[in-house]
Amino acid sequence: MLSRLLPHPLLTVTLTLTWMLLVNSFTAGQALLGVLLGWAIPVFTRRFWPDRVRIARPWWLVFFLVKVLWDILIANVTVAALILGGQRFARPAFVAVPLELRTELAISILANTVSLTPGTVSAWLSPDRRTLIVHGLRVTDPDALAHEIKTRYERPLRDIFEPPC
Template sequence: MNALTWNIVLALIWVGITGEFSSANLVIGFVLGYVILAFAMRDVKHFTHYASKVPKVIRFIGFFVRELVMSNLRVAYDVLTPTHYMRPAVIAVKLEARTDGEITILANLISLTPGTLSLDVSSDRSVLYLHVMYLDDEQAVHASIKALEARVLDILR
């Protein structure tokens, strides 16, 4: 079994021992399992790779939630005010992601945030076409998409 599976098993054991199945208790069990695995498997190569990914995933979740909230607020403000600030456009973003999984995850995360929608991927999988609602600065949009892509690839690779 890999380290993630062991961590999940330890979290479920914790939930079973405490007798309280709640999301908070499951998170506590996951954290405790992570600490136990970090101590028990500190010299195992595949665990050190897993151990370095967990903090990155936590930081990514915080980053993505922040982006999600900010884009929701921007769209909500535009809907609720009489003046519309939309400047819709279709743009092409050059991709560093190469596998189908990487491209799919990136495209879905982009589509989850209000104001952006993944439309298509070029046949050679090097360009992602996006519809954006607010094209105030094309370079800024490219930079934000590339920042998201870099974080996704950092977790997946």
């Protein structure tokens, strides 16, 4: 019964906090509207979610978010220097990243994380969901970029969402 009224508690909290950050105003009315939206969106979209979201290690998710925010900051500076330095430093390339992740949510978070980090963008996911094609703005070693994505982002996501049985 509780799962029907609150199908995705973490999503409810995330949506509520996101609403409060977007409106940039902490009033009782905005907080109430944020809670209402945070509750209603998961309830009305419940049938579109294939599985209930399971986070095996929630604190690791917090550390992952801090790491991603740091990487976004550093990548912004790097891309700005690359742009100001001219095109001679750019070495764009597509890189195939083999995936070990199996849950749709974890793959989606990985693809979005890659796209949020300036200088890289997720370009294509194979139909079997075993390869992510990433476009990099400055790729000197494709294997190194694939390895970095796998170690910095995929491995923590696998530990957070797909712990060993």
